[in-house]
Amino acid sequence: MADSDTPRLPGLLPDAIHHAVKPGTALLRLETTRERGGILDGAWWPRSRDIGAELPSLITALTEHVGPITRVGLDASAWEELPTRLIIEDRVVRIDSFPVGDDTVLITRGENDHFALLVVPPDATPDAARAAMARAVRADNVTRAEQILIDTGSTPRT
Numbered sequence: 466m467a468d469s470d471t472p473r474l475p476g477l478l479p480d481a482i483h484h485a486v487k488p489g490t491a492l493l494r495l496e497t498t499r500e501r502g503g504i505l506d507g508a509w510w511p512r513s514r515d516i517g518a519e520l521p522s523l524i525t526a527l528t529e530h531v532g533p534i535t536r537v538g539l540d541a542s543a544w545e546e547l548p549t550r551l552i553i554e555d556r557v558v559r560i561d562s563f564p565v566g567d568d569t570v571l572i573t574r575g576e577n578d579h580f581a582l583l584v585v586p587p588d589a590t591p592d593a594a595r596a597a598m599a600r601a602v603r604a605d606n607v608t609r610a611e612q613i614l615i616d617t618g619s620t621p622r623t
Contacts, residue, residue: 504581504606504607504608504609504610505581505582505583505601505602505606505610505613506580506581506582507580507582507583507601507602508582508583508584508585508597508598508601508602509523509570509582509583509584509585510584510585510587510589510594510598511523511584511585511587512587513545513587514543514544514545514587515544515545515546516539516544516545516546516547516548516560517546517548517551520537520551520553520558520560521551521553523570524537524551524553524554524558525553525554527572527580528554531572531574531580532574532575533556533574533575534556534558534572534573534574535558535559535573535574535575535576536558536559536560536561536571536572536573537558537559537560537561537570537571537572537573538561538562538563538565538570538571538572538573539560539561539562539563539565539570539571540562540563540564540565540566540567540569541562542567543566543567543584547560547562548560566610566611567584567586568583568584568610568611568613568614569581569582569583569584569610570582570584581610582601583597583598583601583610583613583614584610585597585598585614585619586614586619586620589614589619590618590619593617593618593619594619596617596618596619597613597614597617597619600613600616600617601613
């Protein structure tokens with residue numbers, strides 16, 4: 466049976482995605498309805514905690530799929546030198562500090578359309594990161610980001 470003949474199970478990512486995930490990757494589950502059922506809309510595995518270096522590529526990737534991003538909400542304690550705004554592709558993106566934890570980033574499109582992304586710690590192992598990201602993008606996921614990282618062994622190493 467060829468791969469194309471193999472039925473895909475609902476809510477699971479194709480195997481090719483699991484092998485391609487590496488630091489700097491963002492996985493998104495984008496729904497075209499107003500109601501997004503899961504707690505998280507996607508996942509991001511930054512290479513470092515330097516938001517000035519990491520955020521532009523995430524915003525560029527998101528903009529391709531959801532349109533212009535206007536704000537990003539992050540926990541200031543989780544990132545090095547959190548600026549109040551960045552200019553990305555000639556657009557100003559405002560950076561807000563929220564006590565959301567180092568496991569979540571909030572993305573705003575337009576005035577009030579929010580997306581919540583799981584943030585995999587930069588030093589997570591590839592297997593743990595893949596497992597966490599796959600779980601975060603499941604449409605039926607009801608587990609919070611912090612618990613996903615604990616369950617998959619993706620919590621920051623101390």
